[in-house]
Amino acid sequence: MHIRTNIITPLSKTETLYRKDVVITIKDGLIKSITDSYEFDFTNSTVANKLHLITIPGLIDTHVHLSQWRIRGKYKNDLLEWLNTYTFKEELKSFQSAYAKEVSEDFFANLIKNGTTTALIYVSISKEATDIAFEEADRRGIRALIGKVNMDINSPDYLMEDSTKSLEESIELCEKWDNKRNLNFVFTPRFAPVCSEKLMRGIGDYAQKHSKYIQTHLSENKNEIAMVKEMYPQYKS
Template identity: 40%
Template sequence: MQAYRAALLHCLADPREVGIERSYQYFEDGLLLVENGRIARIGAAAELLPGLPAGIGVVEYHDALIVPGFVDTHIHYPQLDVIASYGSQLLEWLETYTFPAEARFADPAHARAQARLFLAELLRNGTTTALVFATVHPQSVDAFFEEAQRLGLRMIAGKVLMDRNAPDELRDSAASGYVESCALIERWHGKGRLHYAVTPRFAPTSTPGQLDLAGRLLREYPGLYLHTHLSENRAEIDWVKELFPERRHYLDVYDHHRLLGERSVFAHGVHLCDDECRRLGESGSAVAFCPTSNLFLGSGLFDLARLEGHGVRVGLGTDVGGGTSFSQLQSLNEAYKVLQLQGQKLDPFKALYLATLGGARALYLDERIGNLQPGKDADFVVLDCKATPLLARRLEQARSLAERLFALMILGDDRAVRETFAAGRPVHRRDA
């Protein structure tokens, strides 16, 4: 057992459902007890310290806030090297930057090196669970899971399925994609804290036959995820209409191939009609809100209120490398602005929910991660409230917890992450 003393903050429920005051728990001087990789107890330090067993070490953090590990519901690990490339629209971005970068993952050594760098960057930003695109190459998935397993992380990933409208070196076939996915699923799904996602890139790059086989994988292997893109860009939507003229709308393509359901996560969802929103809500599917990439690529503004009004589960995604930061604090900074432009407000406690428990709920992992409740995995982050002079000064002026939290999400970034823990183990120390 190990104890950690600092201010503690975590979400108990969605503020939209229970109200702000009942949605979180906060201890100004708190104690977090970890045992065998799980949260053992949480509470006020004054109450828990006297009852600690003899010999239990207490790590004290000053000017710090402990929160649950951040959850990223959409990100591309092969795009690490194209982040901050000069912007363009989505389809041009794929051809100019993404496809050439992904072709390099045919080399297992490159894949291993990138997996190490990518996961180190996630942890440096306090993200302990992510839903991750690999490439069409099976070795890209092996490299990612090997490194995630070494670090003891709860991660979800899968081989990209892409049998048309892509460079020759990045295409599989419907049959080979199915066979290679089966082998990867049997090798990795459920191993330690790892989960597998069936991953057709998006409808235009998979034939109907490949989408059928993707649905077959979901039925043959219970508990898998489905991870793909949906309605990110208007040119993309027009392309889908050309390729699937018999379908009513974009989501209907996936629905026809039986790809909607629990653990199906659709990235972006910027341009959805009411019927698509309703169907997503009814099916238990989730949508990843990726504000930095939607703004960077000029895709549009995500309508959070509309999707949640239809009961859609929403998580927060960075979408690196179209996204511009690994930091979920920076994602929340941009999310606030996206919603402001539409006359919607993003309360700081709702923001914390989206980055932690909301993301876990979108991934159907909220029984294991997402907050600091006893029995859950001990994935947590120590935030430094004096990470920069400006942040320290702003927090000194804050008159409430809500103000402090809002300042952290607007001014915070990787510099604010002092330590990151996964299953009770330190996996990143800023000052080490």
């Protein structure tokens, strides 16, 4: 595949490269070369003309919730109120296999449509929904780091996990998907208010021993910070 276009790409924090009228050659899903058009041999080559566009590297989303895709734009002044009003109820739906598949397909289609080719993703506490997300990401070839959410305290009954089972399911998903093609598993304790020390230590110990990724939320608002300080006064940070 050959694409004639213009490109702009960052080289560092302070330097950006712009090249006008080049031909990008792609083979087996990888960029093989970028050639100035006046040096490219157009003989017997089929070239897609995209000179009216500027081509950029794929965008990277460092924090996104797949299972909240259908409630984007919903608002509450307070984080905890927002979670209880909208988010937890929506994430419960991810236990419905058909719904989880539908949301995953829509989510990844829209990531790619908007130029995002790499994403660090929260799913929900559902092992199956997380597995479905991995399958869809793998099918589309996107670079994805995906986590099954962990929650074992201070949560609605319908989202409250057993600490041991929560960790075991995460490990099983990690062993199945981590480092598979463009995918990685990420251990995902939601945030300190809904995770016991036992669960967080279990995740931390496993991730440290096996050099695995962890993602979480931290210090998002004053109410959350106050709650964490009250729950874990023995820790300075």
